[in-house]
Amino acid sequence: MVHLTSPAFKANAARALADAGLQRALARSKPQFQAKRAKAAAGLPEFEALRDVARDIKNHTLAHLDFYLEEYAAKVEAAGGKVHWCATAEEARAAVLAICRAAGARTVTKGKSMISEEIGINDHLEAHGITPIETDLGEYILQLRREPPSHIIGPAFHLNREDWEKSFRESHTELPPEREFRERRDILTEARTLLRRKFLAADVGITGANFLIAETGSSVIVTNEGNGDLTQTLPRVHIVLASIEKVVPTLEDACVFLRLLARSATGQDFSVYTTFSTGVRREADPDGPHEYHVVLLDNGRSNMVGTPFQDMLRCIRCSACMNHCPVYQAVGGHAYGWVYPGPMGSVLTPTLVGVEKAGHLPNASTFCGKCESVCPVKIPLPKLMRHWREREFERHLTPPTTRYGLRLWAWFAQRPALYRLAAGLAMGLLGRLGRRRGAFRFLPFASGWTRGRDLPAPEGPTFLAAYAKQRREGTR
Amino acid sequence: MPDPRPRVALFVTCLVDLYRPTVGFAAIRLLEQAGCEVVVPAGQTCCGQPAFNSGDRRTAQDLARRVVDAFLPYDYTVAPSGSCAGMLARHFPSLFEDDPTYRGKAERLAAKTHELISFLHDVRGMRQVQAAYRGIVTYHDSCSGLREMGVKAQPRALLAGVSGLSLVEMSEPETCCGFGGTFCVKYPEISIRMVSDKAKDIAATGADTLLAGDMGCLLNMAGRLKREGSAVQVRHVAEVLAGMADKVPPIGAGQE
Numbered sequence: 001m002v003h004l005t006s007p008a009f010k011a012n013a014a015r016a017l018a019d020a021g022l023q024r025a026l027a028r029s030k031p032q033f034q035a036k037r038a039k040a041a042a043g044l045p046e047f048e049a050l051r052d053v054a055r056d057i058k059n060h061t062l063a064h065l066d067f068y069l070e071e072y073a074a075k076v077e078a079a080g081g082k083v084h085w086c087a088t089a090e091e092a093r094a095a096v097l098a099i100c101r102a103a104g105a106r107t108v109t110k111g112k113s114m115i116s117e118e119i120g121i122n123d124h125l126e127a128h129g130i131t132p133i134e135t136d137l138g139e140y141i142l143q144l145r146r147e148p149p150s151h152i153i154g155p156a157f158h159l160n161r162e163d164w165e166k167s168f169r170e171s172h173t174e175l176p177p178e179r180e181f182r183e184r185r186d187i188l189t190e191a192r193t194l195l196r197r198k199f200l201a202a203d204v205g206i207t208g209a210n211f212l213i214a215e216t217g218s219s220v221i222v223t224n225e226g227n228g229d230l231t232q233t234l235p236r237v238h239i240v241l242a243s244i245e246k247v248v249p250t251l252e253d254a255c256v257f258l259r260l261l262a263r264s265a266t267g268q269d270f271s272v273y274t275t276f277s278t279g280v281r282r283e284a285d286p287d288g289p290h291e292y293h294v295v296l297l298d299n300g301r302s303n304m305v306g307t308p309f310q311d312m313l314r315c316i317r318c319s320a321c322m323n324h325c326p327v328y329q330a331v332g333g334h335a336y337g338w339v340y341p342g343p344m345g346s347v348l349t350p351t352l353v354g355v356e357k358a359g360h361l362p363n364a365s366t367f368c369g370k371c372e373s374v375c376p377v378k379i380p381l382p383k384l385m386r387h388w389r390e391r392e393f394e395r396h397l398t399p400p401t402t403r404y405g406l407r408l409w410a411w412f413a414q415r416p417a418l419y420r421l422a423a424g425l426a427m428g429l430l431g432r433l434g435r436r437r438g439a440f441r442f443l444p445f446a447s448g449w450t451r452g453r454d455l456p457a458p459e460g461p462t463f464l465a466a467y468a469k470q471r472r473e474g475t476r
Numbered sequence: 477m478p479d480p481r482p483r484v485a486l487f488v489t490c491l492v493d494l495y496r497p498t499v500g501f502a503a504i505r506l507l508e509q510a511g512c513e514v515v516v517p518a519g520q521t522c523c524g525q526p527a528f529n530s531g532d533r534r535t536a537q538d539l540a541r542r543v544v545d546a547f548l549p550y551d552y553t554v555a556p557s558g559s560c561a562g563m564l565a566r567h568f569p570s571l572f573e574d575d576p577t578y579r580g581k582a583e584r585l586a587a588k589t590h591e592l593i594s595f596l597h598d599v600r601g602m603r604q605v606q607a608a609y610r611g612i613v614t615y616h617d618s619c620s621g622l623r624e625m626g627v628k629a630q631p632r633a634l635l636a637g638v639s640g641l642s643l644v645e646m647s648e649p650e651t652c653c654g655f656g657g658t659f660c661v662k663y664p665e666i667s668i669r670m671v672s673d674k675a676k677d678i679a680a681t682g683a684d685t686l687l688a689g690d691m692g693c694l695l696n697m698a699g700r701l702k703r704e705g706s707a708v709q710v711r712h713v714a715e716v717l718a719g720m721a722d723k724v725p726p727i728g729a730g731q732e
Binding site: 010013014017129229326327331332364365366367368369370372373386388389390391392393394398403406409410412413414416419423426427432435436437438439441446448451452453454455456457458459461462463464466467 | 488490492493494495496497498499500501516518519520521522524527528529530531532533535538539543554590619620623624634650651652654655656657658659660661662663664665666667668669670671672673695698699700702703724725726727728729
């Protein structure tokens with residue numbers, strides 16, 4: 001499982017801000033994602049209307065989640081598949097391992113799956129003598145480097161080209177060391193050649209699912225590399241790893257999301273590959289798995305139903321929120337310290353690992369609201385982060401300096417006459433002290449502010465004092 | 477037919493009250509030019525946003541009740557801040573989910589609360605201001621004003637009528653400056669990084685003046701520009717629109 005470093009968010013962030021390579025990578029990805037998404041959204045006249053439709057479909061599904069999950073499971077079984085209901089990450093790991101063992105698996109190919117990160121399946125399989133092989137290019141290099149993903153759809157976006165070349169040379173020692181990497185394609189070709197053998201040799205293929213369709217029992221994956229298709233088509237056994245909120249009622253509903261997903265994620269109209277899988281290979285099918293398993297994970301999500309955090313279960317993991325988040329753009333995904341980064345992670349991570357460990361995440365936001373404005377399913381992310389802050393405050397998890405500062409400020413703000421007096425004295429003093437230079441380079445108790453910026457000096461008398469004076473003197 | 481001379485309660489906002497009284501007087505002048513009778517309800521302190529965004533719901537509710545009681549009697553409430561106006565207009569009702577009395581009052585107040593510039597333009601139909609300002613300005617879209625209150629075109633439309641003024645856009649005028657209320661002191665490294673990026677964007681425009689509609693963002697950006705030794709002058713947009721830029725030095729500028 002991804003090692004949890006969310007409690008050290010501040011230290012993580014400081015390290016990330018000082019990491020020149022990471023900053024270069026982040027600077028590159030930002031204009032790319034934002035401009036492309038804007039163009040794709042503008043190119044589809046009904047894009048905004050689709051966001052409402054998508055939100056409503058998810059809300060309806062979540063309101064009847066038990067019904068749709070049962071319908072989905074029945075359809076999967078009718079198509080010859082098997083559903084493994086897993087309440088916890090541990091149960092899911094055990095289910096996957098049992099399937100792999102029953103298949104006598106030695107190697108397992110994997111398509112991209114965030115749930116596989118959430119439950120830490122790679123370490124678990126390795127610990128039991130089974131070799132997992134990531135086949136998404138980004139996940140592949142992260143596996144070589146033993147790093148967690150830093151982004152949902154671009155897991156290795158924190159790396160630069162020289163990092164790729166270095167890792168490939170260090171790992172692919174069987175290839176001639178004098179080979180050259182002139183362009184991106186050379187990296188791609190090397191990975192493709194090596195992965196081809198792994199695809200053919202794998203005993204089991206594990207993929208995630210972007211959607212599960214109740215009406216048909218199908219799982220849907222979208223990729224740009226086609227690796228997911230080879231992962232789920234070639235091996236004898238296909239395991240779909242998915243969480244319960246992935247279910248949508250009908251094929252038509254899934255199509256609404258497909259129209260939003262790629263546009264929100266990469267700015268493509270559609271991903272290169274969109275594949276629907278239903279059950280096991282039938283008599284007349286030229287290919288497909290002999291066994292089709294769905295490991296269906298709850299891991300705390302059903303507890304979110306009926307709470308304010310239910311809205312978070314609408315998330316389709318498009319990454320638009322992090323692609324548009326100025327905090328994510330500054331510190332990158334690893335600083336968040338767990339599987340899910342950016343605004344969606346700041347809401348989801350506390351529900352999955354506990355707010356006492358992930359408390360920084362919902363606080364490390366300016367509430368600028370850009371994430372909510374681009375979310376294809378209109379999740380009120382700032383509002384949900386604020387809900388976490390409220391829970392932290394109620395449970396006395398808010399840092400003492402913040403609590404005391406807030407209490408002192410509130411005490412004055414609730415007593416207007418005293419507030420006026422204190423504010424008048426303080427601003428008068430600051431105004432006089434700062435008049436010449438206009439700003440302070442340093443002020444006691446304000447080091448967080450003055451570390452990298454001056455604090456402008458106030459004009460002097462407060463507005464309400466000046467206004468009252470004008471009224472008294474009859475000039476107003 | 478809109479009220480010919482509505483009574484507008486000015487929600488001064490704590491930062492304008494404490495830091496930049498001229499903005500409050502500029503707001504009064506503009507509202508009067510727009511045909512309003514301006515009242516400044518006594519006893520106002522703060523909209524409660526610091527408490528609300530720190531998770532202290534009870535304090536936020538208490539402060540919100542005071543604001544509701546003080547401002548509900550007037551035809552409109554107007555604030556020279558998208559952030560504080562957004563607190564009243566978008567968040568107050570949600571504070572009273574279990575209090576039907578105040579829920580109703582908060583909703584009525586929310587419906588008649590506006591950010592200053594959008595009120596002048598959209599509600600009062602102001603299209604021309606009586607002001608001159610010599611300079612090239614760039615305008616930062618503060619997040620709450622932009623995304624909660626729909627403030628985008630109105631300040632630009634009114635600035636276009638200021639004689640001597642020309643506007644150049646940043647490459648990312650809608651990107652957060654990194655203020656974020658208590659965020660700026662809770663996560664100073666990230667905040668400073670964000671405001672440094674903003675300062676670069678401002679410098680790249682070649683503008684000599686930065687305008688925005690929220691004191692929090694303005695203090696943050698002015699503080700960073702000053703630290704960098706930038707000569708860019710920073711002002712609240714209302715000061716310029718009211719023709720009061722000569723009344724007070726730019727934010728963070730001294731008299732030396």
